[in-house]
Amino acid sequence: MPETKTATRPAAGAGGAQVLSVKDLQAWYGESHILHGINFHVKEGEVVTLLGRNGAGKTTTLKSVMGIIGKRSGSVQFNGKEISRASSDSIARLGVAFCPEERGIFASLDVRENLLLPPIVSSGGLSLDQIFELFPNLKDRLNSQGTKLSGGEQQMLAIARILRTGARFLMLDEPTEGLAPVIIQQIGHTIARLKKEGFTILLVEQNFRFASTVADRYYVVEHGKVIDGFANSELEANMDKLHTYLGV
The missing domain is CATH 3.40.50.300 (P-loop containing nucleotide triphosphate hydrolases)
Known part of the structure; x- marks a missing residue:
């Protein structure tokens, strides 16, 4: 050792x-x-x-x-x-924004509702267009409930959601x-x-x-x-x- x-x-x-x-x-x-x-x-x-x-x-x-x-x-x-x-x-x-391992998205809400729900803590949060540039999959699934998303899509949504708040840490x-x-590579990018x-x-x-x-x-x-x-x-x-x- x-x-x-x-x-x-x-x-x-x-x-x-x-x-x-x-x-x-x-x-x-x-x-x-x-x-x-x-x-x-x-x-x-x-x-x-x-x-x-x-x-x-x-x-x-x-x-x-x-x-x-x-x-x-x-x-x-x-x-x-x-x-x-x-x-x-x-x-x-x-x-300060925390994205937990269990992701914590609202399964009964669709992608748009999940993205619009978090409170804004400061200016500079990413717009929906910026989110979709980072995660094009989410734009295609905008009206899909959280329960209908794949594990990778749920992780994208969990990260995207905290980026909406304006937190920089x-x-x-x-x-x-x-x-x-392929999803791991996208998360890395x-x-x-x-x-x-x-x-x-x-x-x-x-x-x-x-x-x-x-x-x-x-x-x-x-x-x-x-x-x-x-x-x-x-x-x-x-x-x-x-x-x-x-x-x-």
Whole structure:
């Protein structure tokens, strides 16, 4: 087993200001202690990926940042503002958007209704025409109920919906899980384009081969802690460690 450490390297991607800073983040589900002092940061314009095995605490980290986990402690700062005790709705109104693994679309509503439903938190949200440029499939399915969409179309809709809000900091939880390769490729193109347009993205992803096509930096999460981190340019040199960490 390789020696583990908490990453302290500077960002290799965008050189912008620090948007998110997480320090000693602890979280519980009832009596179960899930996060044991998570530390990481994300800079403006970066795509940062949390890697780790199932149950490592990656999704709990996103939910804790978003204020969805009720019992949590430590520091979470967004654009210099402490949000660790803020409610999820107030965090969303600061410009943080969360796309959960289960997608969370309204199955009884059609695509148009799903897209028009989210509240606008700031100016700059994508128009329907811009959404359809990113995801042409959604335009073809505009009047289809959520239950009639394929898994890939549901994922597109889930991402499209948060892009309508005007949020510029996106947290995407396992966006490629269970999707066909052609859809995964489309999701990758979308993330790359969003980064080019100035969005900042925190990504949870099991598929590090996919993550390598979009990420600037990686943090490895194990047993509720960040145990390693490196830049995308260092990925090849860290492949042996990654195979050990992820069990692949």
